[in-house]
Amino acid sequence: MTSTHPNNPQDATQTSxxxxxxxxxxxxxxxxxxxxxxxxxxxxxxVNTAQRLSEPVGVPGRxxxxxxxxxxxxxxxxxGTPQGHASLIHALTHIEANAINLALDVxxxxxxxxxxxxxxxxxxxxxxxxxxxxLQDHLRTLGHAYGDFPAHDxxxxxxxxxxxxxxxxxxxxxxxxxxxxxxxxPAIRTKLISVGDKSGAAILDIILSDEIGHVATGNRWYAALxxxxxxxxxxxxxxxxxxxxxxxxxxxxxxxxxxxxGFTDTELAALCGTPAIA
Numbered sequence: 001m002t003s004t005h006p007n008n009p010q011d012a013t014q015t016s017x018x019x020x021x022x023x024x025x026x027x028x029x030x031x032x033x034x035x036x037x038x039x040x041x042x043x044x045x046x047v048n049t050a051q052r053l054s055e056p057v058g059v060p061g062r063x064x065x066x067x068x069x070x071x072x073x074x075x076x077x078x079x080g081t082p083q084g085h086a087s088l089i090h091a092l093t094h095i096e097a098n099a100i101n102l103a104l105d106v107x108x109x110x111x112x113x114x115x116x117x118x119x120x121x122x123x124x125x126x127x128x129x130x131x132x133x134x135l136q137d138h139l140r141t142l143g144h145a146y147g148d149f150p151a152h153d154x155x156x157x158x159x160x161x162x163x164x165x166x167x168x169x170x171x172x173x174x175x176x177x178x179x180x181x182x183x184x185x186p187a188i189r190t191k192l193i194s195v196g197d198k199s200g201a202a203i204l205d206i207i208l209s210d211e212i213g214h215v216a217t218g219n220r221w222y223a224a225l226x227x228x229x230x231x232x233x234x235x236x237x238x239x240x241x242x243x244x245x246x247x248x249x250x251x252x253x254x255x256x257x258x259x260x261x262g263f264t265d266t267e268l269a270a271l272c273g274t275p276a277i278a
Contacts, residue, residue, distance in 0.1 A: 017045040017118055021107035021125070022053055028061040030097045030146065031136070034129035037100060042122035047115045053108055060101040060156065065147030066094060074150060079191045086142040087149050088191070089200060093135040094151040095181070096207075099128035099214075102159055102173055110166040113221070120217050127210045134203045141199070161244045167225050171240045174218025180249060181211055182257040212261045219262035234270050 015023070020040070027033040077084030103125035107118050136146050155177055162169040185208045192200040226233045240246070255268060263271075 015045070016048040016051060017042060017122060018048060018051055018108045018111075019053060020045060021104045021118075021122065022056075022059075025101060025104040025108065026056065026058055026061040028063055030063055030100070030132065033061070034100060034132050037104070037122075037125050037129045038133075042119040042126075047118045049113060049115060049118070050111055052111060055109075060105065063147060066090075066149060066151040068153045069150045071152040071154060074152060079195055082142070085195055085197065086139065086144045088188070089135060089139045089142060090144060090146065090149040091151065092188070092204075092207075093132060093139055093146050095155065096128055096132040096135055097146070098153075098155040099178070100125055100132060102155060102178075103128055103214075105159055106166075106169060106173075109163065110169070113166075117221060124214045124217055127214070131203075131207050131210065134206065138200055138203060158244070158246070167222065167229070167231075167236070168240045168244055170218050170222040170225065171237050172244055172246045174215050175222055175237070176241070176246050176249065178211065178218070179215045179258065179261065179263075180247075182208065182215060182261065183249075183252065183254045185211070186254060208257065212257055215258075215261035223262075233264075234266055237267070238270070 024033055024036050027036070075087075077087050079085050079088050103121050107121045107125070139146060155173070158172055158177055159169065162172055185204055189201045189204045189208075192198075192204065223233060225231075226236055249271060251272065253268070253271060258268060258271075259265075
């Protein structure tokens, strides 16, 4: 198999989908990464499901900015101020940049899953790339660019902690951290509307619709692995959350979106700490 250089994604037809995902993950320029992911439909590459890929230095590739800090170091600004408004859009842009990396990482890192697994996560990466582009363009209309504000690395930190266990990765990234976005997005949308940012609100409508599908992809494969291994999804999730120090999720929860994303009533009852879901 011919190998391609990570800075030359145009040579993608000479490699497999999983190897190409790793090559793009190494790119430090997020715009170039997003463009390359969107330019290549998953069906254009073969999938070598059994391929074992060694992790090179520099995963994931990152731009020099934004500066990454601890969450507690981030300033809380009112969305009613120009800086606060731009800071909020920047934070969302950074989430989507991380989401591209997360989807590419799950494609290359974990072998021996069905072909549909890899093609599905590539589609997720392409949609996250679109979200990044929409938010970055919107940020520019506010007089700023991606990298102008500091950001934190919570999403990738969990990816690092679950790098050796696909079941944990599915449980704690798409089904926990990304699913939390389903809960938070309506309130963020309301904030943007309150300052007259209808364009930003419209972007969040697109993101919420797509993210339901992304979380559903995580739920689908988490349930499949639990079934394959003879594990109870609810108790296994609680065990994995404890083992990997996942954040404790607090309401209010977007139950309609979570149901649409494939969470069962039993899972939602455990999430809410109630015997039944209204």
